[in-house]
Amino acid sequence: xxxxxxxxxxxxxxxxxxxxxxxxxxxxxxxxxxxxxxxxxxxxxxxxxxxxxxxxxxxxxxxxxxxxxxxxxxxxxxxxxxxxxxxxxxxxxxxxxxxxxxxxxxxxxxxxxxxxxxxxxxxxxxxxxxxxxxxxxxxxxxxxxxxxxxxxxxxxxxxxxxxxxxxxxxxxxxxxxxxxxxxxxxxxxxxxxxxxxxxxxxxxxxxxxxx
Numbered sequence: 001x002x003x004x005x006x007x008x009x010x011x012x013x014x015x016x017x018x019x020x021x022x023x024x025x026x027x028x029x030x031x032x033x034x035x036x037x038x039x040x041x042x043x044x045x046x047x048x049x050x051x052x053x054x055x056x057x058x059x060x061x062x063x064x065x066x067x068x069x070x071x072x073x074x075x076x077x078x079x080x081x082x083x084x085x086x087x088x089x090x091x092x093x094x095x096x097x098x099x100x101x102x103x104x105x106x107x108x109x110x111x112x113x114x115x116x117x118x119x120x121x122x123x124x125x126x127x128x129x130x131x132x133x134x135x136x137x138x139x140x141x142x143x144x145x146x147x148x149x150x151x152x153x154x155x156x157x158x159x160x161x162x163x164x165x166x167x168x169x170x171x172x173x174x175x176x177x178x179x180x181x182x183x184x185x186x187x188x189x190x191x192x193x194x195x196x197x198x199x200x201x202x203x204x205x206x207x208x209x210x211x
Contacts, residue, residue: 001031001046005124006066014119014128015052023055034065042080044068047131063133064118069125086125093117093127096165099172103164113157 008026016024034045046066053059069086070077080086097114104113115129140146146154 001033002029002048003066003068003124003126006048011050011119011128012052015050018116018118019054021055025053027051027053027059031066042076043070043086048128063131065115065129065131067127067129087122090120090122090125090127093129094120096168099168100161100164103167104160107160107164109160113161 006029008029011029012024012026015026016022028051029048031046031048034047044067046068048064048066050062050064051059052062070080072078072081094117097117101113112132112135115132117127117129119126119128121127140150
């Protein structure tokens with residue numbers, strides 16, 4: 001289940017950097033599939049469970065999502081590699097989303113917007129992301145789809161993301177990513193990096209209605 005290279009020794013320095021704790025010590029890692037059969041055809045998603053001890057001696061139990069690129073021998077992988085999809089997605093999580101988060105926070109939007117990237121590893125074509133399940137995010141039912149209220153909420157949040165991206169382009173043009181490829185793949189990339197808004201979060205919705 002776990003990639004052979006994803007060991008405590010690999011994860012520990014990355015968690016130390018993310019948690020800003022040089023004495024953090026990984027105690028144990030194990031894993032389960034993060035999606036069901038047929039739910040994700042773009043990559044391999046695994047939920048890892050990590051027990052680690054902080055510098056103050058307290059023990060933390062956390063989960064993270066590992067997203068790996070498909071192996072080159074998978075039929076659809078040829079298209080994804082041709083359009084450099086995985087590299088662009090890693091660029092989004094490593095460079096662009098943190099900047100958008102800062103801009104939105106400056107505008108007073110402090111909610112959880114996307115999963116933080118714990119690690120972006122280009123050698124292994126892998127990202128380790130924050131698990132949003134503890135925040136009560138769950139996937140929307142693709143058959144039932146979103147109701148009108150959640151659709152409006154999703155579009156509102158997407159609009160804020162788009163506004164922040166325009167500010168980012170104007171103020172920090174060097175942080176932009178070259179998206180010179182067909183619109184289908186541009187749309188797909190955008191949908192992937194704003195996946196948090198395509199998640200059905202009842203708690204967030206109730207808070208929004210009560211404002």
